[in-house]
Amino acid sequence: MKIRITRYLRIERRxxxxxxxxxxxxxxxxxxxxxxxxxxFAISGVDPWYAYTLIFVKSFxxxxxxxxxxxxxxxxxxxxxxxxxxxxxxxxxxxxxQLLLGAIGATWIALFVDVYDQLxxxxxxxxxxxxxxxxxxxxxxxxxxxxxNEVVSTLMMNYIASGIVDYLVYGPWxxxxxxxFPYTDKFPDTAWLPLIPGTRIHWPTLLLSVLSSxxxxxxxxxxxxxxxxxxxxxxxxxxxxxxxxxxxxxxxAMIISGGLAGLAxxxxxxxxxxxxxxxxxxxxxxxxxxxxSAWLSGLNPIGSIPSSFFLAFLLTGRDIIQVSLGLxxxxxxxxxxxxxxxILIVEVLGRYRIRWGRWTx
Amino acid sequence: MMEELVRMVGITKHFSNVVANDSIDFxxxxxxxxxxxxxxxxxxxxxxxxxxxxxxxxxxxxxxEGRRVYINSxxxxxxxxxxxxxxxxxxxxxLTVAENLAMLLPGLTMGRRLDYVKEVAERYGISLDxxxxxxxxxxxEKHKIELIKGIMRGSKVLILDESTTxxxxxxxxxxxGCISKMRDEGRGxxxxxxxxxxxxxxxxxxxxxxxxxxIASVMRNEVDEHELVRLMIxxxxxxxxxxxxxxxxxxxxxxxxxxxxxxxxGEAVKGVSFSIRRGEIFGIAGVAGNGQRELVEAITGLRxxxxxxxxxxxxxxxxxxxxxxxxSHIPDxxxxxxxxxxxTVLENIALIFYKSxxxxxxxxxxxxxxxxxxxxxxxxxxxxxLEILAGKLSGGxxxxxxxxxxxxADKDLIVxxxxxxxxxxxxxxMIRRLILELxxxxxxxxxxxxxxxxxxxxxxxxxxxxxxxIGVMDSDEVDLEKIGLMMGGVVAS
Numbered sequence: 001m002k003i004r005i006t007r008y009l010r011i012e013r014r015x016x017x018x019x020x021x022x023x024x025x026x027x028x029x030x031x032x033x034x035x036x037x038x039x040x041f042a043i044s045g046v047d048p049w050y051a052y053t054l055i056f057v058k059s060f061x062x063x064x065x066x067x068x069x070x071x072x073x074x075x076x077x078x079x080x081x082x083x084x085x086x087x088x089x090x091x092x093x094x095x096x097x098q099l100l101l102g103a104i105g106a107t108w109i110a111l112f113v114d115v116y117d118q119l120x121x122x123x124x125x126x127x128x129x130x131x132x133x134x135x136x137x138x139x140x141x142x143x144x145x146x147x148x149n150e151v152v153s154t155l156m157m158n159y160i161a162s163g164i165v166d167y168l169v170y171g172p173w174x175x176x177x178x179x180x181f182p183y184t185d186k187f188p189d190t191a192w193l194p195l196i197p198g199t200r201i202h203w204p205t206l207l208l209s210v211l212s213s214x215x216x217x218x219x220x221x222x223x224x225x226x227x228x229x230x231x232x233x234x235x236x237x238x239x240x241x242x243x244x245x246x247x248x249x250x251x252x253a254m255i256i257s258g259g260l261a262g263l264a265x266x267x268x269x270x271x272x273x274x275x276x277x278x279x280x281x282x283x284x285x286x287x288x289x290x291x292x293s294a295w296l297s298g299l300n301p302i303g304s305i306p307s308s309f310f311l312a313f314l315l316t317g318r319d320i321i322q323v324s325l326g327l328x329x330x331x332x333x334x335x336x337x338x339x340x341x342x343i344l345i346v347e348v349l350g351r352y353r354i355r356w357g358r359w360t361x
Numbered sequence: 362m363m364e365e366l367v368r369m370v371g372i373t374k375h376f377s378n379v380v381a382n383d384s385i386d387f388x389x390x391x392x393x394x395x396x397x398x399x400x401x402x403x404x405x406x407x408x409x410x411x412x413x414x415x416x417x418x419x420x421x422x423x424x425x426e427g428r429r430v431y432i433n434s435x436x437x438x439x440x441x442x443x444x445x446x447x448x449x450x451x452x453x454x455x456l457t458v459a460e461n462l463a464m465l466l467p468g469l470t471m472g473r474r475l476d477y478v479k480e481v482a483e484r485y486g487i488s489l490d491x492x493x494x495x496x497x498x499x500x501x502e503k504h505k506i507e508l509i510k511g512i513m514r515g516s517k518v519l520i521l522d523e524s525t526t527x528x529x530x531x532x533x534x535x536x537x538g539c540i541s542k543m544r545d546e547g548r549g550x551x552x553x554x555x556x557x558x559x560x561x562x563x564x565x566x567x568x569x570x571x572x573x574x575x576i577a578s579v580m581r582n583e584v585d586e587h588e589l590v591r592l593m594i595x596x597x598x599x600x601x602x603x604x605x606x607x608x609x610x611x612x613x614x615x616x617x618x619x620x621x622x623x624x625x626x627g628e629a630v631k632g633v634s635f636s637i638r639r640g641e642i643f644g645i646a647g648v649a650g651n652g653q654r655e656l657v658e659a660i661t662g663l664r665x666x667x668x669x670x671x672x673x674x675x676x677x678x679x680x681x682x683x684x685x686x687x688x689s690h691i692p693d694x695x696x697x698x699x700x701x702x703x704x705t706v707l708e709n710i711a712l713i714f715y716k717s718x719x720x721x722x723x724x725x726x727x728x729x730x731x732x733x734x735x736x737x738x739x740x741x742x743x744x745x746x747l748e749i750l751a752g753k754l755s756g757g758x759x760x761x762x763x764x765x766x767x768x769x770a771d772k773d774l775i776v777x778x779x780x781x782x783x784x785x786x787x788x789x790x791m792i793r794r795l796i797l798e799l800x801x802x803x804x805x806x807x808x809x810x811x812x813x814x815x816x817x818x819x820x821x822x823x824x825x826x827x828x829x830x831i832g833v834m835d836s837d838e839v840d841l842e843k844i845g846l847m848m849g850g851v852v853a854s
Contacts, residue, residue, distance in 0.1 A: 222724060223719075223722050223723055224715050224716060224719045224722050224723070224724055225722060227708075227711065227715050228715075230704075234701050234703075237663065237698065238697075238698060238701065239681075240662060240663050241681070241690065241698055242685065242712050242713070243662075243681055243682040243683075243684065243685025243686075
């Protein structure tokens with residue numbers, strides 16, 4: 001494809017970039033965004049150089065890194081899950097809601113179910129995953145059976161999930177000892193995920209998140225089921241043509257996707273907060289962040305690890321901007337937003353080259 | 362001698378390496394209806410798209426009222442006074458009829474525009490509900506709007522591209538009324554069609570195209586149906602592929618009183634029954650758009666059945682997967698269905714074989730790779746490696762890749778839909794030989810617009826017209842002219 005700009009300048013499509021080219025493009029995008037954000041910092045009266053030193057130095061101190069790792073866990077779990085759904089052609093915008101359902105499921109086991117102490121945590125994890133998966137199951141069944149657009153239904157179910165959490169913590173599950181705050185009671189120790197000492201990193205979940213990215217990589221690249229899921233991503237007509245059961249493969253993909261998001265929710269309540277709180281404090285948008293992270297990784301489950309790390313770094317950087325520089329929430333969002341949008345723009349522009357010279361034909 | 366409006370000289374147009382128009386001459390006079398007749402793929406639409414500025418010819422000249430013109434876009438064509446009624450309406454569905462038409466008359470007040478539209482509609486006896494939303498209209502009504510658009514734009518020349526294919530007989534009558542009126546006003550009309558009776562009814566002069574070449578231009582009163590059929594399909598059958606006798610086995614496919622709907626809910630297949638036995642090639646001839654696509658899609662499980670039954674090896678087809686148990690499908694939609702362009706060549710071959718190359722759910726890619734390598738060698742697929750995206754292959758190689766996968770699967774039933782369409786001669790004849798060879802072990806349903814191909818390969822031939830079989834005959838008792846007449850809708854069996 002060629003687009004003529006003037007007689008002497010035109011844009012044309014070039015072949016796909018190699019791996020190095022793609023990485024270079026992303027670095028270029030980040031530099032561009034830093035340049036743009038520098039202007040914003042300068043306008044807000046903060047020396048950009050000082051701001052960047054602060055962000056990078058603080059992020060890569062020990063405490064900064066542990067904070068990044070803590071945020072990495074839910075983002076990575078949701079990202080890996082979304083990769084499976086996106087490969088199947090299910091545009092799951094609902095990781096946020098599936099995460100919240102996971103948190104609800106885990107809370108139920110932690111506080112309200114009578115089980116042996118040794119079983120409480122494993123059961124909380126299991127029920128959390130099942131809850132997340134079933135929340136994802138509703139829109140995918142509607143899609144397969146009734147052709148309901150999953151972008152809308154998964155998004156809407158996020159609001160429902162968040163409403164349920166808020167209803168529970170303000171209502172029936174409100175803690176007896178919490179002085180009227182919208183929290184449940186603290187979980188018993190037996191429902192706590194173990195932490196790396198001195199940090200907030202709940203390591204079993206971290207391990208599971210990395211393991212999940214490896215397993216999903218194997219699933220998608222080595223197994224017959226993964227192959228079928230990818231083929232279904234090409235559309236129902238293609239699946240029908242090849243005799244691949246479209247509905248059931250989409251449902252399996254969504255169970256994996258929702259289950260991993262549910263696990264992320266378990267990690268947040270059993271590892272970080274140790275209680276259920278109102279929805280926006282449980283997740284702070286990890287499910288949405290994961291959508292960006294999945295695209296940044298190019299829907300590659302292994303690539304999800306660096307891309308999730310990068311987004312966890314951005315979220316941490318945002319906190320630093322707010323806390324240490326005293327800049328408003330909006331400014332720190334501009335920083336994150338400009339980085340993401342320049343990556344997406346460069347992604348598209350990288351497919352073209354600009355040519356000078358006389359236009360022929 | 363009538364005044365000449367359009368003269369196209371030596372128009373040639375290639376699409377990649379296929380010649381769509383090969384040095385075609387065409388003229389149109391004032392006050393004449395010029396029928397442009399030919400099978401699908403003969404080059405009629407290409408020629409008219411060039412006149413309307415949608416395509417640029419590789420070479421050739423266009424004169425309009427004696428002046429050399431360069432028509433680079435439909436805007437240029439409209440400026441000259443050339444209008445076109447497309448085969449499928451191109452309207453803004455979410456706007457009203459009035460709004461769609463008013464767009465053509467910039468610079469006037471809305472009231473003046475509507476007055477003008479009403480006047481045109483009245484003059485040509487076209488009834489319209491101007492306030493209706495286009496999306497609520499039937500196909501025939503949408504076509505009327507396109508017709509008015511064409512009349513308003515085409516002050517001198519109007520191109521009607523396969524306009525009657527989806528109209529009811531009454532709608533066709535009223536369309537022909539309009540055409541006669543425009544002829545009397547001194548406009549020139551090009552009536553593009555593959556339907557012989559309609560061309561004979563309305564045209565004053567007829568140009569016949571075949572495989573991109575102009576075969577003849579004749580006056581209406583100089584020809585009859587038989588002559589036109591002969592010109593349209595030719596008579597030379599290539600007997601270079603030898604066909605031996607194969608003994609017939611058991612019945613593989615049985616279709617009983619099949620009714621299937623098309624995409625917009627009209628009945629495309631209206632009660633078709635047939636059966637195919639092992640060792641037999643059953644060919645379905647016909648011009649595109651007579652229900653062949655819907656028939657093939659129903660048999661291969663891609664389209665729901667409205668009424669009737671399809672039995673493969675005695676079992677009723679209940680889901681798309683059932684067909685794949687016993688069948689292979691060579692679709693005409695090569696890219697996006699036959700071959701998935703965003704997957705690699707290896708993955709495209711794996712689409713059918715991944716299960717047989719799996720242990721405990723894991724695909725044995727090494728075994729699959731060596732199998733795939735053998736396949737692409739046997740079928741002559743030229744590719745730099747197995748790992749490149751299939752979308753980068755050339756058209757001929759994509760066709761061979763599909764064949765390699767579908768024909769090596771060793772199934773009882775093979776459905777081939779336009780298997781050689783658009784391919785070069787060498788690829789086409791290789792594919793035909795393969796199909797002939799495969800009939801030793803399979804039952805084959807061959808649907809093609811290429812009559813030569815059908816005649817060469819088939820043991821039995823059905824002609825499909827208007828959603829029905831209007832004749833089924835053995836290949837040794839084939840009367841070419843009769844098939845042509847059936848394809849053109851002139852005779853019913």
